[in-house]
Amino acid sequence: MAGRFDSNPFAEEEEVNPFSVNPAVWGKTSCKSKDSGGGFFTTNPGRFAPATNSRLAPLNPEPADYNYGFGATVDIPLDASTDLKKKEKELQAKEAELKRREKDVRRKEEAAARAGIVLEEKNWPPFFPIIHHDIANEIPIHLQRMQYVAFTSLLGLALCLTWNILAVTAAWIKGEGVKIWFLSIIYFIAGVPGAYVLWYRPLYNACRTDSAFKFGWFFLFYLLHLGFCILAAVAPPIVFKGKSLTGILSAIDVIGDTTIVGIFYFIGFGLFCIETLISVWVIQQVYMYFRGSGKAAEMQREAARGALRAAI
Numbered sequence: 001m002a003g004r005f006d007s008n009p010f011a012e013e014e015e016v017n018p019f020s021v022n023p024a025v026w027g028k029t030s031c032k033s034k035d036s037g038g039g040f041f042t043t044n045p046g047r048f049a050p051a052t053n054s055r056l057a058p059l060n061p062e063p064a065d066y067n068y069g070f071g072a073t074v075d076i077p078l079d080a081s082t083d084l085k086k087k088e089k090e091l092q093a094k095e096a097e098l099k100r101r102e103k104d105v106r107r108k109e110e111a112a113a114r115a116g117i118v119l120e121e122k123n124w125p126p127f128f129p130i131i132h133h134d135i136a137n138e139i140p141i142h143l144q145r146m147q148y149v150a151f152t153s154l155l156g157l158a159l160c161l162t163w164n165i166l167a168v169t170a171a172w173i174k175g176e177g178v179k180i181w182f183l184s185i186i187y188f189i190a191g192v193p194g195a196y197v198l199w200y201r202p203l204y205n206a207c208r209t210d211s212a213f214k215f216g217w218f219f220l221f222y223l224l225h226l227g228f229c230i231l232a233a234v235a236p237p238i239v240f241k242g243k244s245l246t247g248i249l250s251a252i253d254v255i256g257d258t259t260i261v262g263i264f265y266f267i268g269f270g271l272f273c274i275e276t277l278i279s280v281w282v283i284q285q286v287y288m289y290f291r292g293s294g295k296a297a298e299m300q301r302e303a304a305r306g307a308l309r310a311a312i
Contacts, residue, residue, distance in 0.1 A: 131196070133204075143207045146285045153282050154192075154200045156275045157225070160232070161188040163271055167246045167264035174258050176243055183244035191228075199225055203286065215290050219283070226279045233272035247272065 120132035139147050161184075168176075168184040198221040206214035235247020243250040246268025255262020 135204075139204070139207050143289070146282070146289065147204065147207055149278065149285070150200060150203055150282045153275065153278045154195055156271070156278055157195055157229075158188075158192045160229075160268065160271045160275050161191050163264075163268050164188070164232075164246050167261070167268045168244060170261045170264050171243055171254060171258075174261055176254075180242045180244040187245070195225055210293075215286070218286065219290075222279070222283055222286075226276070226283065229272055229276040229279055233269060233276055235269075 122129035122132055124131050124133035133151075135144055135147050135151070165181075165184045165188055168180050172178055172181045199218050202214045202221070203218040205211065206218055231247075232245045233247055235243075235245040235250040237249065243254060243265070246265040248269045251262055251265035251269050254265050
């Protein structure tokens with residue numbers, strides 16, 4: 001026989017609230033209420049009782065956050081538009097100043113071009129620029145080959161005089177005296193810069209500007225250069241002191257005493273011969289262009305006008 005407090009196996013299971021936090025009171029307090037159909041149902045007020053023995057501590061209250069967890073607010077100054085306008089005005093003032101300077105530079109360049117003054121930037125040699133040299137961009141195409149060979153002639157003269165210093169230094173070590181060494185240094189110092197200023201640069205400007213006067217200047221000093229190369233290749237003792245130049249006569253004289261020094265002198269003689277041949281080709285090509293382009297007649301007319309003005 002079942003006891004008084006045994007549960008009815010045919011009764012419906014009572015729902016369990018998983019969110020109830022007071023299971024100790026669950027089912028202990030009940031009351032019967034009559035429903036509208038005349039039956040009775042049991043209510044458990046303990047189901048709705050507040051938790052009195054919760055194992056979890058309540059959470060601390062947090063302040064309301066309207067940034068959705070994206071950090072602190074950013075203060076935007078109210079005068080940001082004023083600062084932007086100020087910076088914009090400063091940039092406009094700098095731009096106007098740059099435009100003004102650019103106009104001044106352009107005006108000076110145009111004035112210099114009208115006056116015949118050419119502003120040149122030093123670009124050669126690349127590792128230590130000391131001169132302005134740009135054949136590819138400044139010389140007409142039909143004259144570039146001639147100008148390149150003339151530049152080779154200038155470099156060849158520098159090579160000849162440099163080798164001349166080495167050969168004369170070897171002769172000085174072998175007992176030829178220090179005087180010839182000083183003369184070889186003078187030849188180099190005077191020869192290379194002098195060649196550039198006196199005949200190469202006039203030819204460069206003549207090809208660039210097509211000036212008859214500059215062509216005439218080139219012919220005058222290039223003939224002197226050609227004469228020096230011929231004398232250096234021969235090296236007669238009546239013109240140059242002792243063995244200060246590696247010509248054929250000096251080479252023959254030295255090789256009888258010291259073979260090594262004689263070989264140095266013969267190499268120098270060969271370099272001066274090659275330089276002479278290149279120089280002859282250059283002056284021939286320049287003269288052919290000078291006559292064929294009518295510059296000779298123009299130069300004669302200019303000379304006649306100059307003589308007439310001088311006479312008047």
